[in-house]
Amino acid sequence: MYLGIDLGTSGVKVLLMDGAQRVLGSAQAGLAVSHPHPGWAEQDPADWITATEAALRDLARQSGADLAAVRAIGLSGQMHGSVALDGSDRVLRKAILWNDGRAQDQARRLDARPEFRAISGNIVFPGFTAPKLVWMAEHEPHLFAAVAKVLLPKDYLRLWLTGEHVAEMSDAAGTSWLDTGNRRWSPELLAASGMRPDQMPRLVEGNAPSGTLRPELARRWGMGAGVIVAGGAGDNAATAVGAGTVQPGQGFLSLGTSGVLFAATAQYQPRPDSAVHVFCHALPGMWHAMGVILAAAAALDWLAGVTGTTAAALAEAPGPTLRPPGEITFLPYLSGERTPHNDAALRGQFLGLSIGSTRAEMAQAVMEGVAFAFADNLQALRMAGSDPKALLAFGGGASSDYWLKAIATALDLPILVPEGQHLGAAFGAARLGLMAETGASVAEICQSPAIAAEIHPDAALRDAFAERHSLFQSLSR
Template sequence: MYLGLDIGTSAVKALIWDGQAVCGTASAPLQVATPTPGASEQDPEDWWRAVCQACADLKGQAGWDAISAIGLSGQMHGAVCLGADGAVLRPAMLWNDNRAEAESAAMAEALPGIGARAGVPPMPGFTAPKLAWLARAEPETHRATAMVLQAKDWLGYRLHGGFVSEMSEAAGTLWLDQAARDWDDAALAFSGLTRAQVPKLAEGTAPAGGLSRDAARALGLRPGLPVIRGGGDAMAGAVGVGVVQPGRAMISLGTSGQYLLASDRHAPNPERLLHSFAHCLPGGYIQMAAMLNGAAPMAWLARALGRELPDLLAAAQTADPRHTPLFLPYLTGERTPHGDPSARAGFQGLSHGTGPGEMMRAVIDAIAYSFADAQDALNEAGLSADAPLAIGGGARSDLVLQTLADVLGVPLRRPAGADQGPALGAAKLAALGIGATALSDLATPPEIGAVFTPRADLRHADRLPRFRALYTGLKEVCARP
């Protein structure tokens, strides 16, 4: 039995895998703080409390007492700053924290060619500009920072006591030379750091350490249990559904969104804001379009209207197209294809006939149109996918996936247990890390729960160009303070 732990943005997920099937799952919710405009933060101690809660819920399920290894996954691009004593110095800055806009522009100017080396041009959500922002905005905290970790690697520190990471997580910092699979000293120096302040690197299948007595006591597991480094959430999600061989593709609909293809080489295309990152598997790479706003706008609308999400999705099924507005989904700016942290969300075309169902239908359309932009960027780079697998919480909705298939013009396949993604990948990496399974076994296609075949929907032929024109028309308006 193998335990996968995933530190998401909205929840921590824990999963037990027996080498063939999932035996148990549990989750514990998380909240995001926005203390100032552009900020997005969480207290790492909340991650630990959520891990303990999820594991407590799993204890009564089959397989808990037979766990033989732990694998880790988590949200990428963050910054957990630790002092010399290992204590957290400030709340973790998350992947969608956009305060480092000036620093990302300065990094691009100071380090010509960094987009090709790091796999994507500097943008505010990445870790390197965040630390440069910290040096300017909170210099005392920056000076006190002895170690910078990502979410899952901080969890690893709590589990085994070591400062270690792996290639896929490092790939999302802008500090990794992707082709060399090693830290980039010039990028670290831009952030005011040295190699002594970042974790030791190895592949995602490498051991991180043994479970400490304190952690074992907190989780109800045996001390010394092997902890495997794992992978960033996008890459671990790919492992979970077998996207480990060149050409295989995946769409992830979590809080953020990714359109990802596995590759065997680093092939940067910074002009189109595609991410060419190291995979969490030895020698592997991915090519990815990354959107800051995946399924999150659906949850946002449900909160804003005070409605349950399943009720709104049901209402969207019968939405009146004559009163369905357009929606820009950029609640926290956007990466692919715009690279625009100032972009914001909004409805256009509201009328007296617009109700909650029409608004949710507009949000679903907008999510699909964002993935159409992503697919165009991949196609322009010479990349294509015949029938991507769809995972993440948003993939539970038939309406969402059918709309995506209609807009993208390709079939989408939803694996059984599509929302297990990164946690399942983490468990599989745990098995691979202790030699209980082979890399070739991870390539076995998952059981498919449903296939969504594209239909001819003339609505989108009219609405997609208008959606794109709406962003262009509002870009200057959104950029103003």
């Protein structure tokens, strides 16, 4: 059996599958995010361990599976977060997360140095790891002076699991310290941000072993000796492995807390001026292009919170049939924005509200606003040379048929809904564990899922959505 552990922002999900990739069970445990100042987002890494153990207990109880048969573990996780450790592997401060905007000034200064875009292939975004450490150096110098290692969130779980300081290519590409084309840490970029190579973890590919499970954890969970822990992947690359998005031209859309438009590529083709991320894939010799929206399903969650209902109820409020855009326009920049704006200071707006505006109309506007933000991302991906012809849909927001119809029409692309509820990052992590333990090839393991439904653009509303997208873009500038 093979275990996938996905460390998300809102919770830890664990998934168990057998050697034939049949899912035997899954469980999850929630996590909270603290916001000590506006625009900040932090988590205590100790909470990740507590949530992982809670999810594993629930998995064993619900599935009835004997974890003694587990042969490998794969890891997936939220990207860009910084876990600063001292020489005894003690956490120096709460982890600064991917959606934290405090390091905007530091990111701007690093991005102004031409070597960052030239070597990393990407803009230095405020949410990336490197500017967070520069912020620490400037605002918490006593802590920065004690930093012996910097780990990404899932790699802190790996340290707990194996005792090893290891990262893998897809997650490392989101730090602004990786030579992304050559898949290695860049001494030049590290030095430019005040870091040293010895503060970085060892690098492996996502489908390679990174260590073995510590004996005390194996005994606690009833597992055998020598359980392999695979390199794993950042959450989006892991989702791609789970979805079989491992060939050029394949793509998916993730409608989770954040929104992601992902396209696999066989060549390293950076285009940082488009604000598209070009990162290593979790598999050797592969890269991917990715546009990111910082608040996707989170925007509907926010509206649900302030109006006293649930996101599911809001998603159903407009009814089953796609409507033309109404009088209200929503800009979904509740946490700033990555692609295509690269502006952590952007903020959300409702425009066109009147005394007669209803909650259902506001919900419709939020879903449309996120759809138009995805359309902006698709334009940016095409500028960077990626042009998917259809997109698989994942994430909690993908359970809304109305939202997917709006996205398909805004992007003028078919949206494919896969069968099964277990596809995603945890499943991709388990697949990476399977490859690390067996040495099986990508072609053998990473099959594309069966499709349950195809949602096509509404031809009758295509022009109305295109017109509103033009207005959305003019308001976003």
